[in-house]
Amino acid sequence: xxxxxxxxxxxxxxxxxxxxxxxxxxxxxxxxxxxxxxxxxxxxxxxxxxxxxxxxxxxxxxxxxxxxxxxxxxxxxxxxxxxxxxxxxxxxxxxxxxxxxxxxxxxxxxxxxxxxxxxxxxxxxxxxxxxxxxxxxxxxxxxxxxxxxxxxxxxxxxxxxxxxxxxxxxxxxxxxxxxxxxxxxxxxxxxxxxxxxxxxxxxxxxxxxxxxxxxxxxxxxxxxxxxxxxxxxxxxxxxxxxxxxxxxxxxxxxxxxxxxxxxxxxxxxxxxxxxxxxxxxxxxxxxxxxxxxxxxxxxxxxxxxxxxxxxxxxxxxxxxxxxxxxxxxxxxxxxxxxxxxxxxxxxxxxxxxxxxxxxxxxxxxxxxxxxxxx
Amino acid sequence: xxxxxxxxxxxxxxxxxxxxxxxxxxxxxxxxxxxxxxxxxxxxxxxxxxxxxxxxxxxxxxxxxxxxxxxxxxxxxxxxxxxxxxxxx
Numbered sequence: 479x480x481x482x483x484x485x486x487x488x489x490x491x492x493x494x495x496x497x498x499x500x501x502x503x504x505x506x507x508x509x510x511x512x513x514x515x516x517x518x519x520x521x522x523x524x525x526x527x528x529x530x531x532x533x534x535x536x537x538x539x540x541x542x543x544x545x546x547x548x549x550x551x552x553x554x555x556x557x558x559x560x561x562x563x564x565x566x567x568x569x570x571x572x573x574x575x576x577x578x579x580x581x582x583x584x585x586x587x588x589x590x591x592x593x594x595x596x597x598x599x600x601x602x603x604x605x606x607x608x609x610x611x612x613x614x615x616x617x618x619x620x621x622x623x624x625x626x627x628x629x630x631x632x633x634x635x636x637x638x639x640x641x642x643x644x645x646x647x648x649x650x651x652x653x654x655x656x657x658x659x660x661x662x663x664x665x666x667x668x669x670x671x672x673x674x675x676x677x678x679x680x681x682x683x684x685x686x687x688x689x690x691x692x693x694x695x696x697x698x699x700x701x702x703x704x705x706x707x708x709x710x711x712x713x714x715x716x717x718x719x720x721x722x723x724x725x726x727x728x729x730x731x732x733x734x735x736x737x738x739x740x741x742x743x744x745x746x747x748x749x750x751x752x753x754x755x756x757x758x759x760x761x762x763x764x765x766x767x768x769x770x771x772x773x774x775x776x777x778x779x780x781x782x783x784x785x786x787x788x789x790x791x792x793x794x795x796x797x798x799x800x801x802x803x804x805x806x807x808x809x810x811x812x813x814x815x816x817x818x819x820x821x822x823x824x825x826x827x828x829x830x831x832x833x834x835x836x837x838x839x840x841x842x843x844x845x846x847x848x849x850x851x852x
Numbered sequence: 853x854x855x856x857x858x859x860x861x862x863x864x865x866x867x868x869x870x871x872x873x874x875x876x877x878x879x880x881x882x883x884x885x886x887x888x889x890x891x892x893x894x895x896x897x898x899x900x901x902x903x904x905x906x907x908x909x910x911x912x913x914x915x916x917x918x919x920x921x922x923x924x925x926x927x928x929x930x931x932x933x934x935x936x937x938x939x940x941x
Contacts, residue, residue: 699895699920773919
């Protein structure tokens with residue numbers, strides 16, 4: 479018989495870690511279980527881009543809220559989290575894309591996110607390795623990057639400082655009413671938080687989360703080659719549209735001088751093998767924007783699986799089919815950013831405090847009646 | 853192809869110093885002959901130099917003619933070559 483816990487968090491990815499930190503800070507006794515080790519799943523395949531995104535009003539609210547929480551957290555993070563306030567440059571290929579940037583700027587301003595429009599000459603000065611002929615960019619100086627596995631570790635350390643316990647290498651066999659089953663062990667608790675990412679449906683059938691595969695390439699060290707997280711404005715289309723295959727230009731400078739190159743999206747189940755043809759398309763896209771990348775060496779390519787919901791919004795809230803069960807999953811490609819907002823929102827809902835943002839768009843119950851399944 | 857080691861010499865620049873080295877040698881051999889052991893620095897700043905000598909370990913990387921991360925053990929010295937190591941850093 480294991481001691482009773484106020485909350486058991488299933489999954490020590492960055493979302494589970496953030497939930498554990500927020501729940502422990504709220505005074506709850508928290509146990510975190512992970513089938514492998516903390517931050518080893520989707521978290522290890524995330525770029526670690528802390529980004530405000532405006533694909534929908536709810537996404538904007540959650541990412542802007544999370545960005546504020548990360549900014550407040552940044553001075554307290556261990557150095558190995560590699561928090562770098564490099565900002566994001568949303569790159570416009572042509573005048574049509576640039577003309578839409580003004581509206582984007584107003585949307586960001588409405589939620590307190592400062593931005594700046596760069597004309598071609600300013601863009602070339604900011605990022606000399608971008609190809610000539612680009613129309614401009616929207617700079618979001620407040621965006622940042624972290625090294626996600628260590629971000630998850632740092633959040634778990636905060637949880638531990640508030641009394642939480644982490645058990646790694648513990649595979650949960652089933653989640654029941656106010657309990658978690660691990661082999662012959664029955665762990666009782668007031669609430670279970672299923673934060674197992676794309677594995678959520680294995681423990682909670684009926685949750686429509688599917689794995690959406692992505693590739694990442696990392697280069698050798700070329701300090702100063704790029705200075706901001708660079709993303710093409712067409713990225714939103716690639717991320718939002720549920721096509722079977724898409725790529726977008728997405729390059730990030732790391733503290734070591736290395737560059738992370740993304741991004742790809744595929745719906746191929748759990749096949750983790752490298753798809754050479756989509757890596758080729760992804761790198762061609764990157765070379766189209768930064769021809770000089772052709773002279774750099776890529777040293778490693780790997781894959782991961784974004785937990786994707788039908789309406790591209792995470793599921794954060796109670797799952798009323800099972801008493802005491804809460805869901806915190808389905809963050810697609812934004813889980814590193816939105817982990818901290820998710821943890822705080824979930825803790826506020828569980829403890830009955832007023833959340834800082836409207837929780838309704840994230841209510842897991844929306845998938846039961848098909849709302850948002852577009 | 854015959855390689856005349858030790859007869860002909862070439863002029864190259866290593867860490868801003870003009871030096872003469874034997875033709876027909878690799879960059880790695882030329883640097884060793886100049887007494888240089890720290891070819892590059894690791895992420896944490898430690899000096900690194902050749903281990904395998906055959907292009908596999910990537911420990912011998914130097915900057916050659918402004919191109920970073922060139923494997924010194926695989927490239928022959930050429931006249932006028934400009935090499936940057938980590939020995940001064």
